[in-house]
Amino acid sequence: MCAAISAQEKLQAAMQHKIVPNQEYLLQGSVLDSSKDVLIHRLRGLADNVDEQVETFQDRERVLTLGPVSGQTLTLYVRQAMDVRPGMDQSDTPWTMRYIGQPELGDKSRPTVLRNSIDVGCTPNVLEFLSEMGFKQDYEFMCKGLMFRKGRMKILVYKVYKNKTADNWEPLSMSHVVELSVLAPQGHDAVAEDVRNFAEQLKPLVQLEKTDYRRL
Amino acid sequence: MSMQREEKALDAALDAFSQRLNDLKQSIGQTLQKLEAGHEHMSWPSLLDSFALLSGQLNNLLRVLKNEKTPLLRNRVTLPLLLSPERDEQLVRLTEGRVPAFAHDLVPHYLRTKHDPMVEERLQMVESKAASISADAAQKQVTAMNKVVNNLLDTIQQSREDWESESARAQLSQTSSVADTQQLIAAIGTVPQVNKAPSSIKTNIKANIQTHPYK
Numbered sequence: 009m010c011a012a013i014s015a016q017e018k019l020q021a022a023m024q025h026k027i028v029p030n031q032e033y034l035l036q037g038s039v040l041d042s043s044k045d046v047l048i049h050r051l052r053g054l055a056d057n058v059d060e061q062v063e064t065f066q067d068r069e070r071v072l073t074l075g076p077v078s079g080q081t082l083t084l085y086v087r088q089a090m091d092v093r094p095g096m097d098q099s100d101t102p103w104t105m106r107y108i109g110q111p112e113l114g115d116k117s118r119p120t121v122l123r124n125s126i127d128v129g130c131t132p133n134v135l136e137f138l139s140e141m142g143f144k145q146d147y148e149f150m151c152k153g154l155m156f157r158k159g160r161m162k163i164l165v166y167k168v169y170k171n172k173t174a175d176n177w178e179p180l181s182m183s184h185v186v187e188l189s190v191l192a193p194q195g196h197d198a199v200a201e202d203v204r205n206f207a208e209q210l211k212p213l214v215q216l217e218k219t220d221y222r223r224l
Numbered sequence: 225m226s227m228q229r230e231e232k233a234l235d236a237a238l239d240a241f242s243q244r245l246n247d248l249k250q251s252i253g254q255t256l257q258k259l260e261a262g263h264e265h266m267s268w269p270s271l272l273d274s275f276a277l278l279s280g281q282l283n284n285l286l287r288v289l290k291n292e293k294t295p296l297l298r299n300r301v302t303l304p305l306l307l308s309p310e311r312d313e314q315l316v317r318l319t320e321g322r323v324p325a326f327a328h329d330l331v332p333h334y335l336r337t338k339h340d341p342m343v344e345e346r347l348q349m350v351e352s353k354a355a356s357i358s359a360d361a362a363q364k365q366v367t368a369m370n371k372v373v374n375n376l377l378d379t380i381q382q383s384r385e386d387w388e389s390e391s392a393r394a395q396l397s398q399t400s401s402v403a404d405t406q407q408l409i410a411a412i413g414t415v416p417q418v419n420k421a422p423s424s425i426k427t428n429i430k431a432n433i434q435t436h437p438y439k
């Protein structure tokens with residue numbers, strides 16, 4: 009118990025000193041499947057992991073909500089890696105839970121969307137745990153794609169699949185999602201410029217923009 | 225008085241000249257170093273930059289040479305007064321170790337004002353061959369040559385236009401769709417319930433995070 013308190017205190021202190029990288033600077037866009045290879049080719053040239061094999065991922069993401077309790081709903085994203093690596097059991101694959109805050113668009117001078125984002129690793133029983141807390145699954149989807157790195161930036165190119173029945177996943181639209189993001193502690197607004205500059209290099213192939221969620 | 229003025233002009237010209245030559249020498253050195261040390265990682269643009277610099281500096285040099293204020297250097301005579309096979313430390317230093325002694329075998333090369341005899345001979349051959357053709361025939365050849373070159377130029381420009389319009393079209397062709405972007409982003413659902421107020425748990429988290437940079 010004592011250890012738990014001190015861990016919480018440490019977290020509080022870290023928050024107060026603004027060293028927790030919980031701010032996500034984000035730009036989003038999409039690329040048509042037909043042009044995806046061109047984009048991948050360009051990213052291989054621009055990103056850091058040129059020499060290595062590009063990292064792939066396949067995640068199943070469940071969106072869970074709690075509430076509404078007095079008109080308020082909390083949403084959490086639980087992700088389960090589906091690409092079983094050699095020597096691993098399906099039950100060994102990593103699970104993560106994610107909280108995403110209200111996105112701030114800011115004015116035109118802000119290069120990126122800014123939102124709170126907290127990712128934590130979990131045990132596979134996280135779903136049971138959340139269900140006990142009263143969370144209900146809202147919907148789910150599958151992401152399959154590639155990950156690139158450029159400094160602190162993360163670039164994801166992935167296809168989204170939706171399921172009508174339990175194991176029948178169908179691709180959504182003829183495009184791949186492209187996401188460019190950096191996680192940084194509060195006040196590191198300079199990294200947003202890096203994100204914008206990188207996005208400029210992908211034009212006109214992909215238009216990475218601040219998504220105005222209210223207009224969707 | 226006029227002698228003095230001429231001297232001054234000559235000094236100034238030589239100064240300018242040696243300055244330009246030094247610049248050129250440095251750039252050549254840098255280019256060579258780049259080629260030797262970094263040829264594995266060198267990019268075309270960087271090599272082209274180096275060459276552009278060299279060409280620019282050569283032009284500067286020629287401009288100084290052709291400047292009206294520069295006295296005609298060809299009217300000057302450079303005359304070796306003393307040749308010596310002994311090693312001359314000062315000379316070594318001045319020439320950065322290239323010329324150890326002002327000796328008989330080197331001086332003719334360094335003070336040469338004419339081409340190498342071999343080059344001269346070949347030049348002579350070409351010139352005599354050119355002279356053997358009648359002016360009329362030469363004119364005809366020039367016209368024919370111009371015609372060929374112009375045709376070639378037209379062809380190249382045509383292909384360039386074709387290529388550019390093609391690549392412009394390729395660029396115009398759609399590589400992304402706004403509608404798809406919106407559909408996908410809506411589907412991955414990182415869209416908080418905007419109409420609803422933030423939950424109490426969310427408020428807690430916010431309280432811990434303290435001031436938001438936008439507020």
